[in-house]
Amino acid sequence: MKKRRTGILLAVILLAAFALMNACGKTGQENYLTPEETEATDKLTKELTDDNSEETDQNIVPEEESDPETEYSAESDTAEVTELQSESAPGGEMAVHFLDVGQGLSILVQSGGQTLIYDGGSRNASSFVVSYLKKQEVSTIDYLISSHYDEDHVSGLIGCLNAFNVKNVICADYVHDSGLYQSFVDTVASLGLKAQHPAVGTTFSFGTGSFTILAPREAVSGDSNENSVAIRLTNGSNHFVFTGDAQSGSEADMIQSGLDLTCDVLCLGHHGSASSSSAAFLMATQPDYAVISCGADNSYGHPDDLVMEYLSSMELPLFRTDKQGTIIACSDGTVINWNVEPCNDYTPGDYSDSETAPQNNVSASDSSETVSEPVSEPASGNSYVLNTNTHKFHYPFCYSAAKIKDKNRQDYVGTRDELISMGYDPCGNCNP
Numbered sequence: 001m002k003k004r005r006t007g008i009l010l011a012v013i014l015l016a017a018f019a020l021m022n023a024c025g026k027t028g029q030e031n032y033l034t035p036e037e038t039e040a041t042d043k044l045t046k047e048l049t050d051d052n053s054e055e056t057d058q059n060i061v062p063e064e065e066s067d068p069e070t071e072y073s074a075e076s077d078t079a080e081v082t083e084l085q086s087e088s089a090p091g092g093e094m095a096v097h098f099l100d101v102g103q104g105l106s107i108l109v110q111s112g113g114q115t116l117i118y119d120g121g122s123r124n125a126s127s128f129v130v131s132y133l134k135k136q137e138v139s140t141i142d143y144l145i146s147s148h149y150d151e152d153h154v155s156g157l158i159g160c161l162n163a164f165n166v167k168n169v170i171c172a173d174y175v176h177d178s179g180l181y182q183s184f185v186d187t188v189a190s191l192g193l194k195a196q197h198p199a200v201g202t203t204f205s206f207g208t209g210s211f212t213i214l215a216p217r218e219a220v221s222g223d224s225n226e227n228s229v230a231i232r233l234t235n236g237s238n239h240f241v242f243t244g245d246a247q248s249g250s251e252a253d254m255i256q257s258g259l260d261l262t263c264d265v266l267c268l269g270h271h272g273s274a275s276s277s278s279a280a281f282l283m284a285t286q287p288d289y290a291v292i293s294c295g296a297d298n299s300y301g302h303p304d305d306l307v308m309e310y311l312s313s314m315e316l317p318l319f320r321t322d323k324q325g326t327i328i329a330c331s332d333g334t335v336i337n338w339n340v341e342p343c344n345d346y347t348p349g350d351y352s353d354s355e356t357a358p359q360n361n362v363s364a365s366d367s368s369e370t371v372s373e374p375v376s377e378p379a380s381g382n383s384y385v386l387n388t389n390t391h392k393f394h395y396p397f398c399y400s401a402a403k404i405k406d407k408n409r410q411d412y413v414g415t416r417d418e419l420i421s422m423g424y425d426p427c428g429n430c431n432p
Contacts, residue, residue: 092208101125104152105293111207120156149176173197209235230258236333272303301349317342
């Protein structure tokens with residue numbers, strides 16, 4: 001079950017979260033590696049890279065209307081549908097490396113002799129990423145996932161395509177007006193691989209666990225970030241969520257999908273930008289840990305001060321590549337061990353966030369503008385904190401809610417519409 005947080009989260013919310021996470025099989029037994037255990041961790045990650053020479057190449061192209069309860073395996077020549085194992089079943093060893101690629105994102109996952117890479121960082125980081133994988137004795141990449149085609153995510157993947165035997169390529173289904181995009185597409189084709197665009201809900205077998213596609217719901221015209229391929233990685237009762245640069249619109253789509261978004265570890269979208277990690281998405285994912293991949297003293301102001309206020313008010317343990325370098329989480333399906341302790345540095349970036357505006361060098365297969373519908377509430381409603389003096393209502397972890405005096409604070413479980421009909425206005429910070 002998830003760890004209780006004191007102070008900000010109210011007793012009623014703790015009980016609800018406790019019940020929800022207990023149902024999902026969460027254990028909350030995560031520990032940190034001591035310096036003496038770091039060597040053992042390195043040995044573990046090396047063991048995870050053993051090649052599975054019996055695996056055969058294949059390409060999975062799910063039907064457009066994929067059944068979210070089906071699973072595809074990289075172990076077979078055809079996309080055979082198998083029954084999903086219970087997520088409460090124990091998993092094996094899985095190592096998740098959040099590489100320090102500066103201002104960018106690259107995540108390496110090793111498990112059961114298989115390798116997955118999610119994004120590859122920028123041009124400057126490409127050689128580092130290839131070198132890092134080789135030091136982990138990677139020779140084959142079973143799944144290469146490009147969240148989207150921005151330079152700080154896709155560049156290093158081109159290097160990986162050229163350096164390793166790649167079996168499956170999963171990428172966003174849109175056209176990016178850049179030379180890097182064309183280079184990526186050409187390299188994939190030259191290797192005889194097919195770019196796969198699986199539907200939301202499609203699950204792939206990987207190592208001792210699996211991963212499920214969370215986004216995008218459909219191609220979005222005019223915004224590269226909102227086309228980001230997001231996944232939920234599962235190993236036993238441990239879960240990780242990676243969202244690339246997905247912004248609040250895509251996060252709303254993920255919530256509406258009805259898929260389970262809860263996770264132990266959330267890699268914050270868009271490097272901690274204000275355009276991502278909405279209050280609603282943080283409530284839906286309910287992470288035990290947050291990881292931010294960004295460059296030290298970057299010019300974009302990442303991570304954003306509002307996002308840092310959210311994480312601080314939630315007392316959420318935080319890891320940052322700009323402060324700690326490469327971060328490694330090792331899961332055995334129940335417990336997650338880390339190579340470092342959380343830095344819990346909630347200091348925002350120095351400059352205004354200049355990347356929150358949509359990019360205009362994108363075209364999608366469906367050129368019509370996509371507008372996300374409002375996020376629907378559960379029938380029982382959500383938990384809110386009311387300020388009876390100002391008549392504002394907030395999410396429980398909103399930093400403004402933490403400042404409400406006890407005499408003006410009231411807990412409320414219900415719907416947004418009910419509160420508005422009662423004369424309350426939504427907080428402008430957490431936008432409940």
